Amino acid sequence: MENGAMKSNLYLYKKKIINLIMLSLSVLAAVISIIPLIFIIYYTVSKGISHLNIDFFIEMPKPVGEPGGGMANAIVGTLIMLGIGGSIGIPVGMSAGIYLSEFGKNKFGNVVRFFADVLSGVPSIVVGVVVYSLVVIPMKQFSALAGGIALGIIMIPTITRTTDEMIKIVPQSLRETALSLGIPKWKTTVSIVLKTAWKGIATGILLALSRAAGETAPLLFTALGNRFWSTSIGQPIASLTVYIYDYAKAPFEDWNNQAWTAALVLIILISILSLLFKIITRSRYNIKQ
Amino acid sequence: MKFFKNKNGSIYTSNNLGDIFFEKITGFFAAVVLILVILMAYEMYAGAKPSIEKFGWGFLVSSAWDPVREMFGALPIIYGTIVSSMLALLISVPLSIGVAVFLSEIAPSWLEKPASYLVELLAGIPSVVYGLWGIFVLVPWIRNDVQPFLSQNFGFLPFFQGPPYGFGLLAAVLILSIMILPIIASISRDIIRSVPHDQREAALALGATKWESILIVLKEVKSGILGASMLGLGRAVGETMAVTMVIGNRPLISASLFDPSYTMASAIANEFTEATSDMYISSLIHLALVLFVITIIINALARLLVWSMDRKWKTVR
């Protein structure tokens, strides 16, 4: 009798210990995973801030070996290519997403969804290779346009899928009410459904823009790079990401420092994108149920 | 007002011209997505053709990447890609599951929200910034602390031999595991959360410890977590900048983690603008094609696994 009680006590004890160990391991895993993040943010901020001055934003890069200079052209370059990419990616992505959610419950729709997922998994360098053959070679020119197109292609799948998902969430009753009032389907979708889903769609767009802003590989052989100020889409153009890459592996300490600053500015830019969209979509659009 | 039911199941009002246009135009853009992928595949195939014709399947198994003699064999490069990604998965998956469990089961809600946010922040950091940090923080640490330690204590193993460059396979594996962790962790967390609570409560009612109830949930979502891991694998395979900046850029098949290595993505990034002969460029496009195919297969399998999770729980509800 006592034996039985002891055995079951031991059994319980063992279970409790395993429980404790495993749960602590899980907490440990979470802590370990956050450590690199903290390190990266810490280094980027501390090293980046030390050289963050007004020069960085208004000066051009200096010749190899001379200290000083800035990355004004790179900041503008990144913004311009995001603009070009956005003007391709947003309309295409949103329209495709609208089609998928409103008309796409058929085979064609499923195929498109699958291909959108495929596209989002394609490494960005492969996109760069394709845009090189399709745009750079025929144009006989590296250009901001080619870089922008590559970024746009990268943005499309994210925007398509989020638009699709966000519009799906809008309750069917809303559409039915509008239709019963005599509003044609297209107007319903645009004026009412879209307005309701706008916040979610904007998050998708912002995600896509952030991802594109951080891309380097596809720009290496489309936009190439530019040591001078340029806003023309038909010419090569500088970008923050490519500069970080070039300056990081350089032996010049001054360049290394500028790379950290560029990384900081890039991360701040990505955060600003987030705030910008939050402001735009401040919500007077939510129709109450 | 006439109401019609479309073959899609959606309802529309009449033969309004606007409606027809709307459907056609948005449909066109949807088709653009399709066309884009097909166009990419076609372009790469066309570009890779000379290389495919010259080397055939031998491209994948021969070891010489020799631009001087125009002999291009991708085996060491494919080896580098596979080994770096697999090892990164090995490190990342257990950690991710730990994080996912922590976020969905253990953390109180005031902690869970900021912690989840932090994990997603990790995913948003650009690859090149990871690479920058890799060059100036991770690599010196590996060169000065990790490699000597491993050499002294485990140097008899073939994995820890060779001069301490700092750069090399080990650095690439570590950086990749940090980069893919957020993806695997957030998807796993979402999957675990989607399991209805009755499962856990039933287990607890029967006297299971918290960990045992979690184990039961994990068993249910096995394939979903597998899918999440595959998505992570897909990202690791295609990762370019961070890897190029720390991996040492030499095509080499070696057991040692200390040796430099090369992945398909870094080979293309390093050599594409300068491949001087047509065959060289064609071989690089051939690599891009192989990379493209591999990521499609991995991602397709991954999506299937994750979608199957959705369907499973839909029926239970």
Add this chain to the structure above:
Amino acid sequence: MLIVDKYLRTIKNNTQENMLNKKSILILLFIFFTSGYSFAQLQLNGAGATFPAVIYTKWFDEYKKLTGVQFNYQVIGSGGGIRQVLEGTVDFGATDGPMSDKQLLEVKDKRGTEVLHIPTVIGAVVISYNIPGVGKGLKLTGQVLADIFLGKIYYWNDIEIQKINPGINLPASAILVAHRSDGSGTTYIFTDYLSKVSKEWQIKVGTGKAVNWPVGLGGKGNDGVAGFIKQTEGSIGYIELAFAVHNNINYAFMKNKNGYFIEPSFKSVTAATGEILNNMPADLRVSITDADGKDSYPISGFTWLLVYKNMKNEEKANALVDFLYWAMDKGQSYTTDLYYSPLPNKIIKMCRNKINTITANGKKIK
């Protein structure tokens, strides 16, 4: 754009307050999206070698101050320069490893015009290293160097290295070899030299801008390799002199053909041209590694600008020719400060003659 139109329309249906906010942001976005369509001032795009990057970027900076014309030079390696010239995506290229006969024929075929090699400066490929306790001036021979890069010598205190450096205390640590991962003219000059001084190298590896390296780690660009050497103790690599000096990286004195250990400097590099001065080929492509002459530095090389003999854009052609004449004249005065060697006068004359043959749409320039 249909969607944006519709969105714009729905915005009109809003309250006054929202409208102001949204409209102004949209206008900003519109300007942002279309800002790319602005006028370009005259800009020529070039790409290529990292070897002369220090002086080319200086030249283009100075030239812009003088004339306002922008020469956007992207350092992607000599192989890249040649490739892009072949494809026609740049206005000029730069390389330290000359184009082969095959490539010259190819470009004539593809682009419809010949490509001229215009030498601009001469530089030294130095063997740099980072050995704690060892300063500048480690002595090395071609044979020992080849053996290091073949992987046959792997410790710093190997007897072969110690033999030629009796007074220096070399550590018993591994030699961490670095080479270029990209298509490099610097690699071309380096491997050209190694092939001349080591039969084994010539057979096993050969000469080229990108070769099948037996050992070592790949860095991208002269800057990538210099960066690696600077940060890694025990490392060795080959970079252009300017990169070594600017970064306080130590470099070796190489034994030349005549048996002397020579310090790389603009003097010893100029001395290396003595042998071929009277034998320059008409197309100006020539190698000066392992040159004769007791003061010659054995790993020296020319670097060339690759220009199309007939350019399609007159404005660009005029600017390019003007720049080239400036480079031959004023430009040469910047060389020694930046650790390159100016071209000997005889060669400058040959260059000017070559530049004179450049045409724009068949018409002569100036």
